[in-house]
Amino acid sequence: MPQTPVQMHRIGKKKNRFRGAGFFLKTGMLIFFLGAPFLFPSFKLVDLVMNIIIFSVLVASFDILLGYTGILSFAHGMFFGIGAYCVALLMGPYGGPSYVHLALGLLLAVVTASALAVVISFLSLRVKAIFFAMVTLAIAELAIVLATKLSAFTGGEDGISLNMPGIFAVSHRVGDFLGTQIGGRVFTYYLILFGSLILFSLMIRFTHSPLGRVLQGIRDNTQRAEALGYKTFIFQVVSILFGCVVAAVAGGFYAMWVGYVNPESCLGVMTIMLDVLLMVIIGGMGTLYGAVVGAGLLKTAQTFLPDLQHLAKTVFPNAAFIHQFLERWLLLFGVLFILVVILFPKGIIGSMRGYMARRT
């Protein structure tokens, strides 16, 4: 039976799945993440890798909205925070450290995020992109205000602390293996890694599914998609729902790992949202894997920034202005962000893909 060019292209792609640079890089990354607790004896580095993993999931979920559905939502950080708070509340003041509460917390995160995501998606369909961006920013700020003001409920500015249950508890110790202390921390690491891998695979499957393809068609040319008979509206709702729920679960993971949530670190626009934007732009919009690259680069830079500042002080002891400049790391990130948007809008993965496409 004669095949269409598209079918032949897909079959070809499938055949080459296990060859090529992409596959090796992905496998390499996976091995790296699996072995991290043993590769790095210091907790600081394991913490960095865990953050990279969690933020990769968050940024990838943001990419589903931005790169694949074409929607810029400033409320994404809010969903992360909601997930974190749900888990924290159920493991803390409104429950306790138990497996059941952990599961309930994650479930609550999913449910709350779904409900809010539906509201947000209706808004997005009603108004133009610009308005939507403004509205989501307003809602995100409102969430912070509410979290701070309703302190009886949310712990206010001081936030909530939580502990992991059973074998995941920080105090739990099993012994040593390959020079690393095996205990609650390591188990938590693998639990979150496992969860993140599932989520990430789901996202990838989503974008390669027929649903995902329709979405890209909608993103590229909404009118044509509608003319072709697709109820663009439903697709967009599903996509937003998916992205926001994943973000919330990522937030839950964050709460599980860090053990502490508060408005600034979990809901803050300048903290979470700016980071997400930077990571997705640096990594590359619409690539999903770009999220890993972006998260990796940025989190590493953030972790080692104090060392960089120290280095600058020793190399240029008298340049007070440089010290000031470096001290304000937010300023650095802002400038970096602008530069990347202007010079490098496709991001690293995006540019690489473009380069490879031109080569063939």
Place this chain on the structure above:
Amino acid sequence: MKDQNERGIEVTGAGAALKRKSGAVSFAAAVALFILPLLWIPGKIYLTLTIAGLAMGMLVFLIASGLSIIFGLMDVLNFAHGALFAWGAYTGFSVFKLMRAWVGADSVLKNVGVFSMAAAAALLAVSVLGMLLERGLIRRVYGSHLFQILITFGGMVVLVELIRVFWGPNDEVIVQPLTFRGSWDMHGVIVERYRVLCIMIGVVVYTMIRIVLKKTKLGMIVRAGVENREMVQAMGHNIFRIFTGVFAAGAALAALGGVAMSVFDRQVYPDMGGTYLLFAFIVVIIGGLGSITGSLLGALIVGLAYNYVAYLVPWAAAAVNVLIMIIILLIRPTGLFPAGR
């Protein structure tokens, strides 16, 4: 009503009837906003709150009007607008610090003088800043809303951090000049002097903007450009220079708002732009992008709603405006006065 004067002749037909109807609905809603709170708030306090609300509204109008015109004409959403507002406030703060003596002096002339100087300095500095911003960043991203949002968001972060670098990260106190302090007691209704000044400033600015738009050739070109940018270019006008000018003007308005607000609040802090930017967004959504009258009415609604609710249910004050915005978005997404007036 305003609609007729601006159109010149009677608008006829079904479309116009619908417009008049929704004009009537908006009018009714505005009246409701004014009257309803009386159910819960005693009369004298109500009047004080109303003045406070109108004053706050006028200040929000200053920052929102620039945003609205910039979007209406240039189709650019400027997330850095709040940062320009903050820069205006801080420039004013520097002037106040420099001329400390005049601020504290017991002389109407000196007080008004230093305030005017602060305002002038802010206007000047921020219009230059606005021009730099437009030429350096915004010009690169005409046509793509996504990149505009991203780049101006970045610009906002940088500008706010630069405030921290130049002026320090702490909140600073602004001393209200003597003339502006205090209030009048009119039969038990407390009316703060400075609030009345703010209302006056707002009215003057609104009138000036309207005059420029309606009576000057530049205003005509801007209004034409809001409708059809390409055609204005094809008629021989350098729309890019006009863009820069309009952007600078919008920035200047935000700066004026910043100075006025800093004296109102008696403080400046680096993130002050953020809160008021949000108000400006809400105003622009309620009033309609590109409409000055819409911005004014939207701003007054926001100011009044905030003050009434702040008195009745303090923690809900911030939320109520977001709520209004969402309602408007669901019922009438283009705002009360869609693009034009």
Place this chain on the structure above:
Amino acid sequence: MPEAILKAQEIHTYIGQHHILQGVSFEARPDAVTVLVGRNGAGKSTILKTIMGLLPPSQGSITFRAREIQRKKPYEIARLGIGFVPEDMGIFSNLTVEENMKVAMLREDRETLQRLETITDLLPDLRKFWTAAAGNLSGGQKQMLAIARAIVNKTALLLIDEPSKGLAPIIVEALISTINRIKEHSVVLLVEQNFHMAGAVGDDYYIMDDGLVVRGGDMEELAGDEAVKSRYLGISSAVERSE
């Protein structure tokens, strides 16, 4: 033969990824009305927009009075003396007729004001609705306003895109006589699908098809050439007689 006032050579223009103009070349000579005819989608509007600078050409050159203009900005081109009446007329609906004219007038000197007088004499409806919002004018009146705006300055070349579109036949007649008056003062480059109009005002013609100029010549000879008309313009004599 007098030097052409406008020369387009091998113009290629893309809109997005679509290669709309694939090497368009033609000339407009002075003291004549040149008409570009052709079916929908042939690229006629695109070439006008390219001349006006609203769409940058990827290749080729456009010369106006021996000056190359293909890299210039629209407002520079307008100031050189080229007037433009787009397909959608480009009327500013929320401005009055007076304000529309004011925006159009680059200088308010005596010459321009005198031209304004002449134009409003020629088109009395404009004077009648002087302070009315331009959006309330009828289709024909809007078209007249659009043309008035384009010629109130010293226009050497007037570009008009499908002026008769959507207008009643009697208005089209008025349009024809207006253009015939204008051609005494300015060179006109007209894009039209309505062959009756094209034939009534045109001196030279060029047929465009699929982004290329396929034929050119004297309008009179085209009017009689049934074969060419039916092939490129889809006009049969039966249809034409009923117009």
